[in-house]
Structure formats: C-alpha cells, structure tokens
Amino acid sequence: MSTAHAAHPAHHHANPVILVVNAGSSSIKISIYVVPDAAHDNIDVQPTLAAHGQIEGIGVAPHLVARMADGRVVAEEHFPVEQVADHNAAFRLIRLTLSVGLRDSPPVAIGHRVVHGGIGYTDAVRIDDDVIATLEALVPLAPLHQPHNLTAIRAIRGAAPDLLQVACFDTAFHAGHDPLAQLMALPYEYYERGVRRYGFHGLSYAYIARQLRQVAPDIASGRVVVAHLGNGASLCAMRDGRSVDSTMGLTALDGMPMGTRCGSIDPGAVLYLAAHGMGADEIQAMLYGKSGLLGISGISSDMRALLASDAPRAQLAIDFYAYRAAQEIGKLAVTLGGLDALVFTAGVGANSPEVRARICAHLADIFGVRLDPAANQENRQRISSASARDASRIPVLVLPTDEEGMIALSTARILRESGGLPGGGQASR
Structure with a gap:
C-alpha cells in the first residue's frame, strides 16, 4: 500500500x-x-x-x-x-x-x-x-x-x-441524573450493584449543549429535548444544558428503535424467546443486529434506502420509528415539566427532512410544533415556522454534532x- x-x-x-x-x-x-x-x-x-x-x-x-x-x-x-x-x-x-x-x-x-x-x-x-x-x-x-x-x-x-x-x-454527560431517572423496578440491590439506567451518546449531547450556548443562548438555558438520530438513536432531556434524562438505559438497546437495535420492548418477549429455545448469544445478536428498521422492513437498516423504497414494510418501519420518537419526546417533556425547544442531530436527524417532518407531525397538536417546509427541506439551523399565521409554539433546530x-x-x-x-x-x- x-x-x-x-x-x-x-x-x-x-x-x-x-x-x-x-x-x-x-x-x-x-x-x-x-x-x-x-x-x-x-x-x-x-x-x-x-x-x-x-x-x-x-x-x-x-x-x-x-x-x-x-x-x-x-x-x-x-x-x-x-x-x-x-x-x-x-x-x-x-x-x-x-x-x-x-x-x-x-x-x-x-x-x-x-x-x-x-x-x-x-x-x-x-x-x-x-x-x-x-x-x-x-x-x-x-x-x-x-x-x-x-x-x-x-x-x-x-x-x-x-x-x-x-x-x-458516552455515559458521562448523564452522570448527574436523579435516582428516579436511573432506577429500574428490580430488587434494589441490583441498583446498588450498578444495574441502572445510564444513557449514551453523551459526547454528542455535550457538543450540542455547547453549540446551543453559542447559537441560541435563549434556548440553551431552557427545557430542551435533543434527538440524536443515527444508526444508533436516542433522545436526551436537558435543562440549562444539563442532562436530566435519556431514552437509553443500562445498555444502548433501550428507548426508540434504531437501525438494527430493537429499542424498548416488553422484557417478557425476551423470556418468551429464551423459553422457546434461543440462547443468550442468539438473543443478543437478534436484539442488537437484526431488529429495528432492518427487522421490521426486512430490507435495510439504512433510513435512506427505506425512504427510497415503496415496499409497504419499509414505510411501516419509518412510520413506527417516527411514532416511537414522538412518544419519547412526549415522555421527556413530562420529565422536564414542559418543552421550550426541540433539536435534531446526527446522521438521520441532521440530514433527513422527511423523517423530521414525520416525527413533528405527531407533535403538532400537543406541542404546537409547526415546521417551515422550505427551511426543513434545506436542513437550515432553524426549521420551525415563524410565519405570523401559523407560527410554531416551540423552536425546532437542526444542529450537526461533532x-x-x-x-x-x-x-x-x-x-x-x-x-x-x-x-x-x-x-x-
């Protein structure tokens, strides 16, 4: 070479x-x-x-x-x-x-x-x-x-x-979480042994918190949900630039569905798989590598490929992804006691107008989110509508992460x- x-x-x-x-x-x-x-x-x-x-x-x-x-x-x-x-x-x-x-x-x-x-x-x-x-x-x-x-x-x-x-x-940014955000309702001794919700993508969230202070200081001090949507995907609730809660837990499997990871599922489903002959390694390989967008669509883990496909299951996978992302935003807004801004980042979050539009459509009635279609299409920094007739109640931003x-x-x-x-x-x- x-x-x-x-x-x-x-x-x-x-x-x-x-x-x-x-x-x-x-x-x-x-x-x-x-x-x-x-x-x-x-x-x-x-x-x-x-x-x-x-x-x-x-x-x-x-x-x-x-x-x-x-x-x-x-x-x-x-x-x-x-x-x-x-x-x-x-x-x-x-x-x-x-x-x-x-x-x-x-x-x-x-x-x-x-x-x-x-x-x-x-x-x-x-x-x-x-x-x-x-x-x-x-x-x-x-x-x-x-x-x-x-x-x-x-x-x-x-x-x-x-x-x-x-x-x-990737866990450090979330280290100050309240026990309420860290607990799982298992016997308490497991919490003491470190079996708790940690949260991930912390380097990305730390960067976005820093960027917000520079480009939108009025927003940075408020109640913000940041959606890190890439092949791995999670969301973080921030108050005054600090992490209050995240959708990922003990591992990077929890929360919303991802490229090949399942996101939150009923733990009983794992017990069912184990009872029907799947070993731990096989279950792990499926939950991490064969689930999520790939598992539902049967086509690809790549959002671009799914958006380009007219296969019904490709569309189902995207719809489910947007639906679950919107649900998680709602959950984090409850944690924060309200929502002052929404920020999209990472590969899908910063580059897919279609996915952002589908997620925000679920937030229109409850949070008054309205996108400016042209700004969204061009991946501009602020994609929420500012028109006098139909202004968004909360600002929606797109910030590439680093x-x-x-x-x-x-x-x-x-x-x-x-x-x-x-x-x-x-x-x-």
Whole structure:
C-alpha cells in the first residue's frame, strides 16, 4: 500500500497534535487535531481538525479513506478481507497511513471514545491500568462497542506506552441524573450493584449543549429535548444544558428503535424467546443486529434506502420509528415539566427532512410544533415556522454534532492539566 500521499496537517508547525480514535463495531475513525496557541491557557478553545481517516467494513469489505479537513481525499484503498480481518489489523493500517504526515509532529496525546463508563466515570480520564480493568468489567453492558474501544487503547499502549491516552465516555454527560431517572423496578440491590439506567451518546449531547450556548443562548438555558438520530438513536432531556434524562438505559438497546437495535420492548418477549429455545448469544445478536428498521422492513437498516423504497414494510418501519420518537419526546417533556425547544442531530436527524417532518407531525397538536417546509427541506439551523399565521409554539433546530471535536477538547484539557501543553499545568486552570 502506498502511503506517499497520506494525510498530514496543511503546514508544519510546532503546535501540539492530538489524535482522536472512535472505534465502532465495524469501523475505526481517526482524526488529527492541532491544538492552537490560544487553547494552551483557555479551556474553551476548540482544537482544529487537520485530517480525518477511517476504515469501514472491517472483516467484510475493508475500505480505507483519508481526507484533509477541507474534504480533499489524500488516500483511498479497498483491501482483501484477510488483510484487514480484525480491529488490530485495521488500526495498524490507519496508523501507517497517517504516520507519514505525522512524522514532523507526532501526537502528544490520544483521545478515545469509550461507550460505557459505568458509575465511576463522570468526566474524561487519563487511562491507566486501573481504568482499563474497570472498562473491561463493563464489556457485557456494551458488547458491540466496548471491546473495540479497548482494542484501540491496548494497541496504542503496546506501540507507545508513554503516550498520554484519555478515555471520553458516552455515559458521562448523564452522570448527574436523579435516582428516579436511573432506577429500574428490580430488587434494589441490583441498583446498588450498578444495574441502572445510564444513557449514551453523551459526547454528542455535550457538543450540542455547547453549540446551543453559542447559537441560541435563549434556548440553551431552557427545557430542551435533543434527538440524536443515527444508526444508533436516542433522545436526551436537558435543562440549562444539563442532562436530566435519556431514552437509553443500562445498555444502548433501550428507548426508540434504531437501525438494527430493537429499542424498548416488553422484557417478557425476551423470556418468551429464551423459553422457546434461543440462547443468550442468539438473543443478543437478534436484539442488537437484526431488529429495528432492518427487522421490521426486512430490507435495510439504512433510513435512506427505506425512504427510497415503496415496499409497504419499509414505510411501516419509518412510520413506527417516527411514532416511537414522538412518544419519547412526549415522555421527556413530562420529565422536564414542559418543552421550550426541540433539536435534531446526527446522521438521520441532521440530514433527513422527511423523517423530521414525520416525527413533528405527531407533535403538532400537543406541542404546537409547526415546521417551515422550505427551511426543513434545506436542513437550515432553524426549521420551525415563524410565519405570523401559523407560527410554531416551540423552536425546532437542526444542529450537526461533532463527537470527535468534544473528545479533542477533553483530551486537550487533560493534557493541559498534566502540564503537557506550553503554558499549561495546574496553574492555568
């Protein structure tokens, strides 16, 4: 494989470089961020994206692409399966692709997206042996993601044991929930052992809370429901930019239906499946990988494919998705004691006017939600109607999310606190 034209920051500079690693179930994304001088003393200055590489279809149809921040493709290749059979191989390959450009400015820290932080982690942390052991124990609660997060962490430790690694958790943003939002009505001893509702997509929600403060401060301080609708989907109730409740629970299976995940179902259905001969692994594979939009439609987990299809079950899957999303919005509005704004984000939320329209149609009578069809069609920042004749009672916004940007921000903060940035260290906090 030729890496002669691999990704590298646009010009050579002394500014520190941070790598952000987001390891999914069949993909690994790596982003290169440069920490600007202003960030050395200011916790709120966002590191700048320089380049981004990802490899998809690991073990199936491996495809690597690397782009500069302006979108220019600097490396792209398809590989035979045996060359990229697992996450370790994929990780080595991306590191090789990016290393040419990083020769003059090797990373000073690496930030990882880690899906489950359990009870213990309420913020990003520096990774050490104890952290790894804790994350290992949480694997059963995030079986699709946590093992891959750990694989990336271990691969880097093996190659560069002294490099600062930071874990940024999808659960941390929800850590302050009231017990009422965490409890499940099981015997209380299980709650004490950590069997409780955590919530996920926290990096996305933290980014949206930050964005709202910048683009709509009047809304940011109110009662907001944010809908993170991607292949995984959840909703979060925020009051004054803080998470109050979320639709996901102990695992990322709960809440609304997703691409291949079932969302909330009667636990009796799981007992029924077990009683009729399905083993735990088989049930897990079905609930995580064969349900949701794919399960109902029988066609695809991809919302775009379903919207393009005229098959009745494809339409049924979309209708059910919109119906359940609207129900969850109603539930979270009860938690908040009202609703001041609705925000859509993530792949489907930020890019599908049709899905947003279907969800909002359910909210028209009870919340007075009215969309501006043209604004919605163009994915504008504010898509609610402002017309004097038929104004929406609450604003509806579309904000793209940036989980990697949040990881870079947290990693820069921990680097600063550890004295790893010029002018940093405890004194600058």
